[in-house]
Structure formats: structure tokens, C-alpha cells
Amino acid sequence: MTRDSAAPEVRVRDLTVVYKTPAGELPAVSGVSLTLTPGTITGVVGESGSGKSTLALSLLNAVQPPGRIAAGSVEIDGLGDVLHLGGEDLRRTRGRKVGYVFQAAQSSLNPLKTVGKQLLDLGRSHDVADLRALVADAKALLARMGLDGARVLDSHQHELSGGMRQRVGIMLALVLNAQVVVLDEPTTALDMITQATILRIIREVHEERALTTLVITHDVGAVAEVADDLAVMYGGRVVEHGPIAEVLGTPRHPYTQGLIRAIPRLSGDISLARALPGRPPTLGTLPVAGCVFRERCDKRMEICETVEPETVTYDGRTVACHAAGRPAPVKRREYA
Ligand SMILES: Nc1ncnc2c1ncn2[C@@H]1O[C@H](COP(=O)(O)OP(=O)(O)OP(=O)(O)O)[C@@H](O)[C@H]1O
Numbered sequence: 001m002t003r004d005s006a007a008p009e010v011r012v013r014d015l016t017v018v019y020k021t022p023a024g025e026l027p028a029v030s031g032v033s034l035t036l037t038p039g040t041i042t043g044v045v046g047e048s049g050s051g052k053s054t055l056a057l058s059l060l061n062a063v064q065p066p067g068r069i070a071a072g073s074v075e076i077d078g079l080g081d082v083l084h085l086g087g088e089d090l091r092r093t094r095g096r097k098v099g100y101v102f103q104a105a106q107s108s109l110n111p112l113k114t115v116g117k118q119l120l121d122l123g124r125s126h127d128v129a130d131l132r133a134l135v136a137d138a139k140a141l142l143a144r145m146g147l148d149g150a151r152v153l154d155s156h157q158h159e160l161s162g163g164m165r166q167r168v169g170i171m172l173a174l175v176l177n178a179q180v181v182v183l184d185e186p187t188t189a190l191d192m193i194t195q196a197t198i199l200r201i202i203r204e205v206h207e208e209r210a211l212t213t214l215v216i217t218h219d220v221g222a223v224a225e226v227a228d229d230l231a232v233m234y235g236g237r238v239v240e241h242g243p244i245a246e247v248l249g250t251p252r253h254p255y256t257q258g259l260i261r262a263i264p265r266l267s268g269d270i271s272l273a274r275a276l277p278g279r280p281p282t283l284g285t286l287p288v289a290g291c292v293f294r295e296r297c298d299k300r301m302e303i304c305e306t307v308e309p310e311t312v313t314y315d316g317r318t319v320a321c322h323a324a325g326r327p328a329p330v331k332r333r334e335y336a
Helices: 052-058 087-096 115-125 131-144 149-153 162-174 192-208 220-224 244-249 254-261
Strands: 010-021 024-036 041-045 067-076 098-101 180-184 212-216 229-234 237-243 312-314 317-319
Touching (some): 024 237, 052 212, 162 192, 192 212, 192 220, 220 244, 229 254, 237 244
Parallel strands (some): 041 229, 098 180
Antiparallel strands (some): 010 067
């Protein structure tokens, strides 16, 4: 595990992001606090609609209408609270300080320009002095990901397959040497073997460049291979967060337990793999009080109906569940 002091810490605090809907503004991310330890890769998992992409966009202050960051802060060492950045400061931060591949990256390339031209535009817009070195770095990154760099840079978007575009997206996220990198579903268009290779390369580059990285994915099995820490999201909350081996090895939240049971690769026995019953909530069906997971929870108690569980940290693990239990308080011996 790399814990390089040069890598920045990212501190998300009490972040709430709402989307305007016909039923009013509803929260997609609710009061999330999450610290990304410098030099680590944090995986974020959770079913569709749990708020993963909205959280990722918030790290770049890039939530678009009908969305709005309603509360909270995102402090990055050396940058301050990115939610207070605007205009030119924000433009300079994105890409150069915080590299990113968004889920839509596959279609975000400009169809009219070659990848190489877009790379040069990116370099110029961030005042990169040595554009030759930038191109050489881009080619080297593409080559590591199994592509012919020169050919890709000469290509237009339509000449590239989905998997190739995805790798171009990863290259663009890394090439400006940002120290915080946010990857939202970076490998979904890739087959299993290529996916594993790309994740390994992300890990290598992460270590070489002393990054702090956030990787969002549906695939708990895939992220288990690369991440140091794991954050599990449900209904706009981070319900569990901690070192990945511990979260996967001894999950404390019933949702994490259910996610793991559903994956034969992790549960160890295909005959024991069981899909999580029910469906995740949408913005409109999220319960307004109590625990957001209770409808699907096998450990549901009376208190879960009315009281939202507090997020409690112990043994380096953060869990928000009434049933997860807490360590018994250490009794202080009273001395006379
Ligand atoms: N532009 C939007 N307008 C209205 N609601 C939105 C918008 N974008 C996202 N949402 C809602 O916010 C919630 C969180 O969405 P988000 O995309 O952040 O989740 P996710 O975990 O990344 O899901 P997925 O894995 O499907 O991308 C969902 O209920 C989604 O429908």
C-alpha cells in the first residue's frame, strides 16, 4: 500500500446533493462524510442509483442542473474547499489537479477532432509548457493499456471501439499529472481480462505517481483487486467504509453482507451465492425517516423504522447501522 506524503488527502464532509424533480428537490447524496487517505485507492460500490456518480461529480464541483450541491464541503490538500472554487480556478483544477473519467467519457470525446488534437487542446488550456513530453506520456500510457498510441492519437472517436475510448478516457485523466484521480466506471466497456489488466495499470500508475484515487464501480469483485479502501453506498449514504480486506472479509453492514453474498467470486461458493432481494430505492421512493435500507434488511429492528442510524467509527471502520453493534464501552476503573 502506498502512503506517500506527497499525495493529497480528500475530505468530504456532510455533503448533500439534491436533484430537482416534479416532487421537489430530493437528495441523491445525503450528509456523506468520507476521507480519502493520501496515496490510497478507494473503491466506491453500490447498486444503480445509490449516488456514486453524484458523489464523484461533487469532488470536481461538477454537479449540473437539475442537480445542486445543497450542503457540505470537499477539502483537498493544497486546493482548499473545491465547492468554493468557480470560474477559471475551477477550470484549472479539473484535469490538472483532479483528473477524472466520468461515466459518460465514452461519448465525451469531440467527434470532429482527432484524439491527438484534443490532447494538445487539453495541454494548451492548462498551459503545459512541453507539449512534446505530453504527447510522449500519452503514447506511453496508451501503449501500457495495450493500444498503439500513435494510431489512437491520429484517430477520431468513431474509429475507436468502446473499450478503446474508455482507455483514451483513462489516459486523459492521468496525462496532466493530477494528484487526485476520480474514475467513474472506468472499465465497464471492457471484457473481463482487459478490465483486470486496465485496473492493474491504474494501480501501477497510481503508485508511481503518488496519487489519491477514487474508483467507482458496480463490480465489487473487480475493485477488490485494486483498492485499499472500500466505501459502500446505499440510498445516498455511505453505509460502510474501511480497509477493503476488512470490509469484504468481515462486513458489518447488512447491505455490504448482502452485496458480498451475491458474488460467487467473493462468497467462495457458487451454490451459496444469493441475489440481494428487492430493489434499490429511487429518489422518489427513498424513505424520509429511519434507515434507508430497512425494507430489504434481514436484521431490521423497530428503531430502524423511525431513527436514521448514526455513522459510527471503530477499529478504523465506519458503519451506519443500528444492528451492526458497537464495541462495549471500556469501563474506566475508578480510583479513589
Ligand atoms: N440529472 C438528474 N436528474 C434527476 N435525478 C437524477 C439525475 N442524475 C441522477 N439522478 C438521481 O440521483 C440518484 C443517484 O444517481 P447517481 O447517478 O449518482 O447514482 P449511481 O450510484 O452513480 O448510479 P449508476 O451506477 O446507475 O450510475 C438516482 O436516483 C438518480 O436517478
